[in-house]
Amino acid sequence: MKRRVFVTGGAHGIGKGIVEAFVRRGDRVAFCDIDSVRGAATAAAIGAEFFEVDVTDVAALEGCMRRLFETMGDLDILVNNVGISLFKPLTELSVAEFDRVLATNLRPVFLTSRLLALHRQRTGNTRYGRIVNLCSTRFLQSEAGTEAYSASKGGVYSLTHALALSLAPLHITVNAIAPGWIHVREEEVLRAEDHLFHPSGRVGTPDDIARMCLFVCEEENDFINGQTLTVDGGATVRMYYPE
Secondary structure (H helix, E strand, O other): OOOEEEEEOOOOHHHHHHHHHHHHHOOEEEEEEOOHHHHHHHHHHHOOEEEEOOOOOHHHHHHHHHHHHHHHOOOOEEEEOOOOOOOOOHHHOOHHHHHHHHHHHOHHHHHHHHHHHHHHHHHOOOOOEEEEEEOOHHHOOOOOOOHHHHHHHHHHHHHHHHHHHHOHHHOEEEEEEEEOOEOOOOOOOOOHHHHHOOOOOOOEOHHHHHHHHHHHHOHHHOOOOOOEEEEOOOHHHOOOOOO
16 A cells, blocks of 8 residues: 655654655655755755755744645555754753754644644545654653753653544544654764663664654554654663762
8 A cells, every 4th residue: 555654854864764664665755854955955955855844934834834835645554753952951951942852852742743634534434544753762761951851742742642542533643753863964973882771772763763653654563553662772770870
């Protein structure tokens, strides 16, 4: 089955890996991103459809979804991947900065899921649907200075299980993936100890997250619902005492 897929924040990093994975599977894939240069390059290289969208702009994101419904007819899979990080001391973090992180990382999950539900109600389609939200292990772990990011990912965690119940009558499952350390920055040089920190013996890659995304989106995996699945090489189960 050629599924219709939409990924937010798909121009690079984990999002790009997810877009590539669904295209390789043979699905029809569209994605949005604020980065027009990388977005156009990714679309051309992979064979996906790109929309330049600032997800903090409610009208722009909703307009993108409506165009997809018009051109594709429906969406079978929605991947809410877009996210930014902003780590700075609490006393230096402004209210505007805090709001911007939530408007980027959390609010789009609600907006896109709501629009998909409204579309499905209008069309009467209850055959198959998947929503995957990108969370983070920081929904349950924190460091000083991560208030905005941790709050946004905690919200994704809670919104995921609420959406799973609300969308159950439409046969849309809603799950989240909580990545750990994923190597997405080319300028980041990994050390041997970075890999060895993980029980799996390595830092993660976007493909690790993409494979989990593909798995929960398989039609037969409808009994996985309302869950946040940690993909972190075992790092969060390691007990750590400073030397």
